[in-house]
Structures are given as structure tokens and as C-alpha cells.
Amino acid sequence: MNNYIYVDNSSTTKLNPFVLNKMIPYLKDCYGNASTPYELGKVSKKAIEIARKNIASCLNVSPEEIIFTGSGTEADNLALLGMARANKEKGRHIITSKFEHLAVYNTCKQLEKEGFDVTYVDVNENGIVNVEMLKKAIREDTILISIMMVNNEIGTIQPIDEIAKIARDNDIIFHTDAVQGAPHIKIDASKYGALSISAHKFNGPKGVGALYLKKGTSIENITFGGHQENGLRPATENVAGIVGMSEALIITNKNLCEYNGKERKLRDYLLSKLKDIDGFSINGTMKERINSNLNFYIDGINAEDLKLYLEMNGICVSSGSACNSNVEDISHVLKAIGKESSAIRISLSKDNTIYEMDTIAYYIHKSLKMLNK
Secondary structure, eight states: OOSOEEOBTTTOOOOOHHHHHHHHHHHTTOOOOTTSSSHHHHHHHHHHHHHHHHHHHHHTSOGGGEEEESSHHHHHHHHHHHHHHHTTTTOOEEEEETTOOHHHHHHHHHHHHTTOEEEEEOBOTTSOBOHHHHHHHOOTTEEEEEOOSBOTTTOBBOOHHHHHHHHHHTTOEEEEEOTTTTTTSOOOGGGSSEEEEEGGGGTOOSSOEEEEEOTTOOOOOSSOSSSGGGGTSOSOOOHHHHHHHHHHHHHHHHTHHHHHHHHHHHHHHHHHHHTTSTTEEESSOSSSBOTTEEEEEETTOOHHHHHHHHHHTTEEOBSSOGGGTTOOSOOHHHHHTTOOSOOEEEEOOTTOOHHHHHHHHHHHHHHHHHHHO
16 A cells, blocks of 8 residues: 555545554553543543643643544534534524535534524635625624634635634634644634644544633533533543544644645645646635645546546545545535536645655646546
């Protein structure tokens, strides 16, 4: 499995070897259940609380405001379902955008079934949420606004600090899905009411996420069981995963500028090799965008055919969100920005190389000769 070029890092990232080494003791010798009273359990409990403090420090919040979950999707579900249900006596109106990750988008659809009224705010052709429309959508019964930090398909960075202030000024809870933001942006979560992250997006393990929940925010649990995570996530804790997420986030935060610089250099180099292709066009603005993302289409070329051709030549790309990969349709994200064709998403990491960018460009150019026939 070494003869491939991996440029689908928005889908998942390679586990950092240092992170893996930190996890191994909790997969082997320190395997105790953190809820048990004896020493083996206490070792696990201590590891969780150290990780909680580390993640809280990275996000500039208090440790008691961090809730561990099984994924970013679960964190989003807990935030939206839990806060909406807990605050329904104050109102039943929620605001989100038309191009949120499905973890938020489909949760809002579920809340509509429960009697909540959801406004899906437009985004412009550059892939940025329409803030003025959001302001006008606010009502007396609006209890929650959820806008993603970075779009998972086109990589555009949303004006969430501005939106969070609007929410605060109107006494509305603000949540942001920061799953795609955490690997690329220094986050100060204290500005928000709630925020979701997922470890496998920043070289941590799969199967673990976290929800920041501002102290004093009303929320209900959405799963039922024991007392773990103050009853909000009742399940035996994934100690190794939690430790791994903590270590991965520390490393990412420490090296954020370096990683961003490498990714931007690679992306801009690849773009220079592709931008003169007839019919080549970028989806979303290049100005407000994470450095790793390149999302594009080529007129007259089916993106799925191009993706398949690249895959046959050992290049791993996507045509959108991994969570939507089995749906044969234009994604709701592209529809939201007014596009009527599928796209290719290339998402880079610090580990990619200029040689790989040359190889990708070579096979894209080569594929066009074949596909155009």
C-alpha cells in the first residue's frame, strides 16, 4: 500500500507515529476501565483528565467544558439535539446554512421532524455564508445558530467570529463545527457557545472527537447509560483515543504556521500546473480558504471519471465529502454555491511533496486527452 499518492486529507489523515506511541500503553498494559476504583482504572482516569486539560488549553477554555465523544459527528449531534431540546421552552427556531456538513445538516432535518423551525441561510458563489441574511433571519424565538468554521468540501473559511458576536448580542447560543478548522486555524473556542472537533482530521486516531460546551449552557443528553462525561456521553471511555487526540492537537497547534506554509506552497504549485487547462475553474474563493484545499471542475469532464482515472494511477482524491461518497448526485455544498457539475477535491498535508504535485498534474493532463475522446 505504499505505491500511491494520498491527497484526501479532508477525509482523514495519517496517524502521527509519535501519537501512536503515546497511545500504545493504553492499548496494552494500562487497559483499565476509567470508571473503576482500583489503581488500574485510576491510571486510565488520570490519563483522560490530563488529555482534557491539554485539549482545553489548546482551545483556550476550561477542562470542565470539554466533553469527549466518539466522533465529530457525534459531537455535532449532541450539540444540536441536546441544546435544542433543552432550550425548546425559550423557542423552537434554529439558524444554519445550506452547505453545512451532513452531521449538522441532517441533524437539523431531524429537529424539523420534532417541531423545530430551521432557517437554512444562503451562501454566496464564493462559498461564504450570507451574514446579512442570517441577521434578518433572527427571530424572538431563535435559540440556536450553527455555522461551520471551514466548509468540508470547498475549504472556505466562514466569518464565525462575526456571527458569534451577532448571536451573543441577541442572547442566542452559537455552535460551530470546527472539524475542518482545527487542523488549519488557531482556535479560541471561548468566543463560542459550543464547538466540535474530530481527532482523525489532525493526525490523531479515528473514533474519537470532542465537544466544547460553554459553562452554564443548557443541554440534554441524547444517549442513555452511565455517568461518564457528566452523563452527556455515557459509555466506557476510549482512553487510548482520547490520549491520542490530545497529543495530536498539541502537535498541530505547535506547528500550525509551519504546516500551513508547506501546504500553501504545494497547493499553489499544483494550481499553477492546472489553471491553464481549458474549462478549469475553482469552486469557492481562494482568498478565504484553508491552505490545503483545492476544489475544482473542468467543463465537459465528468469528475467521477477523472477521480476513477486518478485512482487507477495510484492517486487518492475525492469528489466531495467522504460522508457523501456513495450518493450519485451533485453535493448539496456545490448546489448551495450555484454549481451544476460535480468536482474534484484535493486536500494536501505537510507530508506531500512537489514531486507528487508534478505527478498529479501529469495524470490530470493525460486523463483529459483520453476523457475528451
